Amino acid sequence: MFQYIKMRFFHVMEFINNKNFLSIWTEIVYFRRTCILLEKDLKNFATNNVYVQRADLTMIEINPTTFSENQFIHQSKVRHMKALRYLKKGYSGYGIVRNNEVIGDIWCSTCHKPPEIHPDIVFFNIKCAPNECYLFDMYMSPLERGNRNIATYLERVVMSDLRKKGYEKVYGYVWADNVPALWVHRIIKWKEKRRLKINRFFGFKKISKKAIS
Amino acid sequence: MIDKKEIRAFIQTKIMKEGNIDDFKDTDSLIETGIIDSLGIQVLLAYLEKTYSIKITDEELTPENFENIDAITALIQLKTTAIR
Numbered sequence: 001m002f003q004y005i006k007m008r009f010f011h012v013m014e015f016i017n018n019k020n021f022l023s024i025w026t027e028i029v030y031f032r033r034t035c036i037l038l039e040k041d042l043k044n045f046a047t048n049n050v051y052v053q054r055a056d057l058t059m060i061e062i063n064p065t066t067f068s069e070n071q072f073i074h075q076s077k078v079r080h081m082k083a084l085r086y087l088k089k090g091y092s093g094y095g096i097v098r099n100n101e102v103i104g105d106i107w108c109s110t111c112h113k114p115p116e117i118h119p120d121i122v123f124f125n126i127k128c129a130p131n132e133c134y135l136f137d138m139y140m141s142p143l144e145r146g147n148r149n150i151a152t153y154l155e156r157v158v159m160s161d162l163r164k165k166g167y168e169k170v171y172g173y174v175w176a177d178n179v180p181a182l183w184v185h186r187i188i189k190w191k192e193k194r195r196l197k198i199n200r201f202f203g204f205k206k207i208s209k210k211a212i213s
Numbered sequence: 214m215i216d217k218k219e220i221r222a223f224i225q226t227k228i229m230k231e232g233n234i235d236d237f238k239d240t241d242s243l244i245e246t247g248i249i250d251s252l253g254i255q256v257l258l259a260y261l262e263k264t265y266s267i268k269i270t271d272e273e274l275t276p277e278n279f280e281n282i283d284a285i286t287a288l289i290q291l292k293t294t295a296i297r
């Protein structure tokens with residue numbers, strides 16, 4: 001619990017440092033914010049040469065082994081803490097690395113594997129099969145954002161790897177007002193399944209009854 | 214009248230970075246060449262909305278509408294015509 005509070009504290013501080021104090025409120029209190037539920041069929045996803053190789057970057061899987069051996073350092077302290085938390089929950093992650101430093105990451109939860117499935121899967125009532133998974137919490141270091149489509153590169157490589165592992169579909173969501181994230185998802189051609197209106201007041205989150213589809 | 218040169222000049226001065234291509238045609242893909250990335254689209258969107266007093270919705274934020282200068286111009290033309 002202490003670790004969780006500590007992580008949240010650093011998260012807020014990092015958010016304020018990167019943006020401003022008021023912007024934190026738009027993330028924890030909102031009314032009828034539009035959320036787009038996404039899915040991407042990987043069956044026809046080309047696993048080779050779908051992206052331009054980036055010589056300066058390496059893609060790693062974040063698992064308990066790579067994490068515990070401290071092979072890579074997260075550029076962001078919060079992401080390091082989050083990685084620790086996510087690994088404990090049984091999620092798997094992918095990181096994009098430059099000079100042994102993780103500059104961006106994304107996480108994946110299956111819908112059936114213990115110990116825990118991601119709460120969004122329940123919240124959004126996503127019905128996914130054992131060979132499908134939920135991608136969430138993509139992060140890119142502020143210094144790297146806009147660096148020659150690095151976020152698109154990250155997602156494409158992850159999808160390619162998931163396809164190689166036998167996954168056939170991935171799910172996710174994006175806020176309609178998050179222009180950079182929306183752009184990345186549209187470039188990759190995620191299928192937009194539903195649009196929902198979400199209300200949130202601090203820790204309480206609810207799908208508006210007047211949700212749009 | 215939408216001035217393609219102005220949009221092009223904005224992209225060249227405010228969005229294109231070192232290492233990107235020096236010049237491009239109105240029909241060249243701004244996406245495939247990596248000129249417009251996730252941060253670039255945010256900057257471009259803000260510029261277009263302010264300059265032409267329009268609101269581009271999230272539904273209009275598609276790769277097709279921002280594929281090249283011609284496509285962007287067509288979108289702005291459509292939006293400004295709709296306002297009038």
